[in-house]
Amino acid sequence: NAGVTQTPKFQVLKTGQSMTLQCAQDMNHEYMSWYRQDPGMGLRLIHYSVGAGITDQGEVPNGYNVSRSTTEDFPLRLLSAAPSQTSVYFCASSRGPTDTQYFGPGTRLTVL
């Protein structure tokens, strides 16, 4: 039981490049979410999904896309990276939106 896995661990992009952050969970959780963590700002919700085929926007969705084709996977796509997207990104899963959230180890992204 691996829990929540994220890849890559670290990534450096140039402004304008696109990339996908991968997230997978093996706990059969319906609810998955993406957060970004910046100093002094805490965790801010980017997008979330309440089940396969269903996604919705969180607090800070601009510049990011998500899809949920399976229960297990919830990738986050950066369409055209900007320096303001430099952050640590965490994926989380839970049975429901207010249940215990299980977080992945994070992806540290730097956009130059």
Add this chain to the structure above:
Amino acid sequence: TQLLEQSPQFLSIQEGENLTVYCNSSSVFSSLQWYRQEPGEGPVLLVTVVTGGEVKKLKRLTFQFGDARKDSSLHITAAQPGDTGLYLCAGESPGNDMRFGAGTRLTVKP
């Protein structure tokens, strides 16, 4: 403006001291969670409080939910270096998702 305000932002103490950190809001929450995050890792849930006035203890950690369910506190007795980390509170937003405070970064020196 954050839904949850945590204070202090930073706290550095000596091993053996007691401390309290706070999580405050103007909103009422049906439940509130406390997480601890260590460097390079994701947050891990410590406790969930659901009833106004509720007190929960986890070894040397005592969590209290305010009577009006707008605030919470975390008290640590006889802090140890292993308690070092970022303590985050999270509450259910009007949109039925969890919103996090900015956290209190605790350092316990040996």
